[in-house]
Each structure stands twice: as C-alpha cells, then as structure tokens.
C-alpha cells in the first residue's frame with residue numbers, strides 16, 4: 001500500500017500532468033469506487049466543466065482541487081493514475097476516466113478495486129469522513145516531539161499499531177513504521193508508557209528523517225507501486241529492515257526477524273530492538 005512518501009510522489013507528478021485541465025466528461029466503469037455522492041452519475045455530472053487547479057495531500061489521501069469542487073482520492077492497495085491520449089485503448093482494470101477538453105484523459109486503474117473517491121464543496125472535505133478524523137502530518141511544523149509524546153504516551157497499545165493508526169499520525173504504513181522503529185532502536189511491541197525520554201526523542205527524529213528521505217527518493221517501489229507518471233520510486237534500496245528477513249542487521253549483524261504485530265508482518269533486529277532491554281531501561285528511569 002502506498003504510504004506518505006509514495007502518495008506525495010504521486011501528488012507531485014500529477015500536478016505536472018493535470019493542473020489547468022478542464023473536464024469535458026467523466027466515465028465511471030466501477031461504481032463502488034465512488035463513495036460520495038452515492039450516485040456515480042451525479043459524481044460524473046458534477047465534475048463537467050470544472051478545471052483542476054492543483055493536487056494536494058492529506059495523510060495518504062490525494063486532494064484534487066478544482067474550481068469549486070474537491071475530489072478526495074485514496075489509492076488503497078494498488079490504485080494508480082495515468083494520463084493518456086483519449087483515443088488510446090483503455091487498459092484492463094481502469095475504473096474511472098476523466099476526459100479533458102484537450103483530448104487527454106486522466107485514468108484511474110486499480111487491480112484490487114479498494115480505492116475510493118469522495119467529492120466535496122471546497123472546505124467541506126475537512127469536516128467529514130474520510131479526512132475529518134486524521135491526525136498530525138509528520139512532515140509539517142506541528143509535528144513536534146512534545147505533540148507526538150502527548151498523543152501516544154498514555155495509550156493502552158503497543159507502539160507499532162499506534163503509529164499505524166491514522167487518527168494519531170498520518171501517512172505511516174507498515175514499511176515506514178518498521179524502518180522508523182529500527183532507526184530509533186525500539187521494539188515494535190513496546191508499550192508507549194515504557195518508552196524513555198531519549199527513546200521518544202529518537203522515535204520523533206526517526207519518523208521525520210525516514211519519511212523525508214523516502215520523499216526525496218520518490219518513494220519505494222514495492223509490488224506494483226509506481227508514481228503518477230509510471231516511474232518507480234527508488235527508496236526500496238535504502239530500506240534497512242523491511243523485506244530483509246534473515247539478512248544481517250546493518251548495525252550489529254544479527255539476523256533480522258520477521259513476526260506478526262497486530263496482524264501485520266513486522267521486521268526488526270532482536271538485538272538492536274530488544275523488548276527486554278526496553279523494559280529494564282524503563283524501570284531504571286522510574
């Protein structure tokens with residue numbers, strides 16, 4: 001599933017491809033992608049005559065901003081956008097086509113069919129689902145160490161599921177949570193109340209630096225992910241633990257373990273990210 005760096009990369013490439021284009025008509029081939037309005041014909045009619053102004057991002061959602069409308073789009077597992085000449089054959093698994101007046105289409109393809117689109121009047125998108133419940137943007141100024149700690153510290157859960165929960169912090173998924181916890185030397189099953197001040201500080205820094213480096217590299221190409229122009233991100237070559245089961249830890253040489261945490265495949269170094277050491281340290285700090 002694309003996480004913050006991949007969605008940010010799609011956003012940046014989509015702006016170049018569609019900003020300034022006016023919609024002549026819309027074809028919805030798979031109605032269930034359209035979540036709002038409930039009637040896909042109404043969705044299509046509403047967009048006719050509107051021009052795309054910019055593309056923004058909130059968490060893992062794209063906000064396609066038109067004159068007088070906002071389209072909120074989530075790619076979920078394998079959704080992707082591409083711009084094609086309108087006369088070009090429509091590929092399999094293409095579910096929504098935005099036909100522009102200039103003879104090109106923005107086409108939404110999604111093999112798994114889990115993606116969603118919601119249409120709003122400008123501003124309304126922040127007051128209603130799916131955006132209304134989203135937490136802090138980790139690459140914006142409001143994401144401070146103090147804010148991170150105060151939001152998570154007293155929660156009764158393990159640290160990895162908390163970091164995956166988009167109501168606390170947005171944009172982190174399975175790959176970047178594993179990477180950030182490795183960089184911070186924190187076991188994914190630690191409880192937030194067991195983390196020391198130094199560990200919170202390392203975690204905050206690791207979240208920001210992992211995501212920023214991945215954005216700079218154009219995201220990671222895992223499975224079928226490509227950006228809005230069909231290009232692959234390169235960050236997968238910099239992943240330190242994700243996808244490296246049984247390989248030596250880059251820090252200490254121990255074999256990377258893979259286990260399940262909250263039902264998600266989880267990579268970590270049992271030596272650098274010791275669960276016991278964490279408990280001991282937490283006790284010593286009391």
Ligand SMILES: [Zn+2]
Pocket residue numbers: 249250251252253254269270271272273
């Ligand atoms: Zn290690």
